[in-house]
Amino acid sequence: MNVIIRPALRAIATVREDFPILSQSVRGKPLVFLDSAASAMKPRIVIDAMVQAMETQYANIHRGAHWMSERTTEAFEATRDSVARLMNASSREEIIFTRNSTEAINLVAHSYGRGVMKTGQAVVISEMEHHSNIIPWQLLRDDYGIELRVVRVTDSGELDMEHLAALLADGRAGLVAITHMSNVLGTYTPAERIVALAHEHGAKVLLDGSQAVVHRQIDVKALDADFYVWTGHKLYGPTGIGVLYGKRELLEKMPPFMGGGDMISSVTFERSTWARVPHKFEAGTPAILEGIGLNAAIGYVESVGYEAIASHEAALTEHALAKLSAVEGVTILGQAQDRGGVISFTLEGAHAHDVATLLDRSGIAVRAGHHCAEPLMQRFGVDSTARASFGLYTTLAEIDFLAETLGRVRAFFA
Amino acid sequence: MSASEADIYSSTILERARRPRHQHRLEPFDIEAREVNRLCGDRVTLRLRCDEQGGIAAVGYEARACAICTASADLMAEIVPGMTRAEALSAGQALGAALRSDGTTDWSPDIMPLRLFEPLRDTPSRIVCATLPWQALAQALAQGLTQMPAPGADEEG
Numbered sequence: 001m002n003v004i005i006r007p008a009l010r011a012i013a014t015v016r017e018d019f020p021i022l023s024q025s026v027r028g029k030p031l032v033f034l035d036s037a038a039s040a041m042k043p044r045i046v047i048d049a050m051v052q053a054m055e056t057q058y059a060n061i062h063r064g065a066h067w068m069s070e071r072t073t074e075a076f077e078a079t080r081d082s083v084a085r086l087m088n089a090s091s092r093e094e095i096i097f098t099r100n101s102t103e104a105i106n107l108v109a110h111s112y113g114r115g116v117m118k119t120g121q122a123v124v125i126s127e128m129e130h131h132s133n134i135i136p137w138q139l140l141r142d143d144y145g146i147e148l149r150v151v152r153v154t155d156s157g158e159l160d161m162e163h164l165a166a167l168l169a170d171g172r173a174g175l176v177a178i179t180h181m182s183n184v185l186g187t188y189t190p191a192e193r194i195v196a197l198a199h200e201h202g203a204k205v206l207l208d209g210s211q212a213v214v215h216r217q218i219d220v221k222a223l224d225a226d227f228y229v230w231t232g233h234k235l236y237g238p239t240g241i242g243v244l245y246g247k248r249e250l251l252e253k254m255p256p257f258m259g260g261g262d263m264i265s266s267v268t269f270e271r272s273t274w275a276r277v278p279h280k281f282e283a284g285t286p287a288i289l290e291g292i293g294l295n296a297a298i299g300y301v302e303s304v305g306y307e308a309i310a311s312h313e314a315a316l317t318e319h320a321l322a323k324l325s326a327v328e329g330v331t332i333l334g335q336a337q338d339r340g341g342v343i344s345f346t347l348e349g350a351h352a353h354d355v356a357t358l359l360d361r362s363g364i365a366v367r368a369g370h371h372c373a374e375p376l377m378q379r380f381g382v383d384s385t386a387r388a389s390f391g392l393y394t395t396l397a398e399i400d401f402l403a404e405t406l407g408r409v410r411a412f413f414a
Numbered sequence: 415m416s417a418s419e420a421d422i423y424s425s426t427i428l429e430r431a432r433r434p435r436h437q438h439r440l441e442p443f444d445i446e447a448r449e450v451n452r453l454c455g456d457r458v459t460l461r462l463r464c465d466e467q468g469g470i471a472a473v474g475y476e477a478r479a480c481a482i483c484t485a486s487a488d489l490m491a492e493i494v495p496g497m498t499r500a501e502a503l504s505a506g507q508a509l510g511a512a513l514r515s516d517g518t519t520d521w522s523p524d525i526m527p528l529r530l531f532e533p534l535r536d537t538p539s540r541i542v543c544a545t546l547p548w549q550a551l552a553q554a555l556a557q558g559l560t561q562m563p564a565p566g567a568d569e570e571g
Contacts, residue, residue: 351480353454357540361419369454377455383478384454412415
């Protein structure tokens with residue numbers, strides 16, 4: 001293991017140099033960016049890939065019989081190959097590009113929910129979902145007569161697997177849609193067990209990997225996930241490009257999500273036919289430059305390596321949990337056994353927003369609020385929390401500075 | 415924290431946030447309104463009592479909110495009673511305008527006690543914390559138009 005851990009830790013200084021923005025100052029102080037779970041910074045290679053595409057080879061894709069369009073189509077479609085490889089999908093046709101995770105979940109709620117599920121079936125979500133994995137199912141429930149069931153989260157911030165089993169017992173659940181890693185608690189959910197349990201009861205599974213894909217190698221075949229969604233901008237890529245993985249047999253059964261250009265086979269006023277998957281689900285000109293940027297981001301992550309990333313982030317998380325819990329007045333939400341570098345906390349006597357503002361005055365960027373997870377906030381009896389989250393460029397020194405500054409914030413509000 | 419680091423938290427703001435003077439459920443009341451900051455979930459519930467001329471006689475509020483928002487609500491509850499509806503509305507609008515301006519907007523006498531929020535101009539994401547109670551007030555006054563006697567109604571009627 002040391003062979004793997006050492007290069008990652010040693011390489012951190014080098015990794016930071018790949019991110020131009022990390023050398024910026026904020027309010028005259030060095031930027032300490034601890035908000036990667038909201039959106040990660042971009043390495044030079046991603047920025048350059050997008051600029052170079054605009055400067056040297058750019059045109060609309062899938063339609064022009066000219067050199068520029070062909071080269072751009074190749075570059076964009078190469079991203080689909082990279083995503084399929086990254087997630088170990090069986091084929092590139094199982095990869096659909098969306099704007100973000102939210103759109104990917106809405107696509108499934110619409111096309112699988114309304115197109116394949118039957119009224120009276122249930123969708124099972126959990127208390128620790130992001131709003132993007134709650135609202136599409138509420139809309140489905142209200143429009144289409146689907147029952148919405150919610151798995152409890154334990155006091156330690158883990159999924160209550162017994163409760164999940166109970167919610168699946170009557171065999172009416174058609175789909176389980178659950179996060180692979182909580183954006184508030186940092187908890188990894190036991191995805192393989194969830195999938196196995198759901199499949200035993202005849203339910204398909206969608207995993208929201210928006211956070212997980214940043215920190216762990218995702219293998220959709222090993223997980224046996226039916227759908228897996230994530231977004232490019234958290235994986236050091238551009239905004240505006242997200243991914244839906246779906247098992248091909250399911251995608252074939254599903255009707256289109258949006259209609260328009262690029263998703264058709266033929267069109268007449270009487271009747272139109274759809275393109276094959278994945279294009280059936282990709283109406284209109286996609287985020288071409290962002291797709292090209294995403295390929296560079298995937299290449300970058302693979303060049304650092306998930307094992308190195310995971311080791312580094314495990315060290316950061318362990319250090320941060322120790323350091324932050326030693327600050328008087330700090331309470332950390334959740335103590336899951338299997339957790340990653342996303343830590344939500346409250347500071348006694350100070351509102352999360354005030355904490356975040358004073359940290360910002362010291363150059364430290366954290367998120368404060370309900371983190372688009374209001375039901376989880378209610379579950380833990382808090383209105384809002386501050387959240388520090390780590391990326392592959394985060395350092396132990398930054399965490400020390402956070403803890404030290406939190407001590408001063410505490411003293412200020414005391 | 416150094417003075418410059420903590421510039422938006424004047425001693426008055428900290429004091430009002432720690433020990434609000436006007437945070438309570440007003441009874442009896444004529445109008446109630448609730449405003450939520452959708453960015454963070456902070457909320458202010460506001461109650462108004464009106465005088466016979468349709469002006470504002472008393473303000474009470476309950477805030478589950480940050481220091482800036484709580485202090486703003488507390489100061490509002492202090493300066494608004496005695497104002498007409500129009501004066502109260504324009505005070506809220508003047509606060510928003512002054513905080514979002516480039517520094518050239520005058521602080522009118524009505525809102526001079528709120529000038530301590532001026533450093534928020536450098537922190538746009540927090541301006542809404544100061545204006546939230548005033549948004550609740552505007553909402554209360556809008557719904558109150560149908561419930562409250564119009565100003566001077568007695569004289570004209």
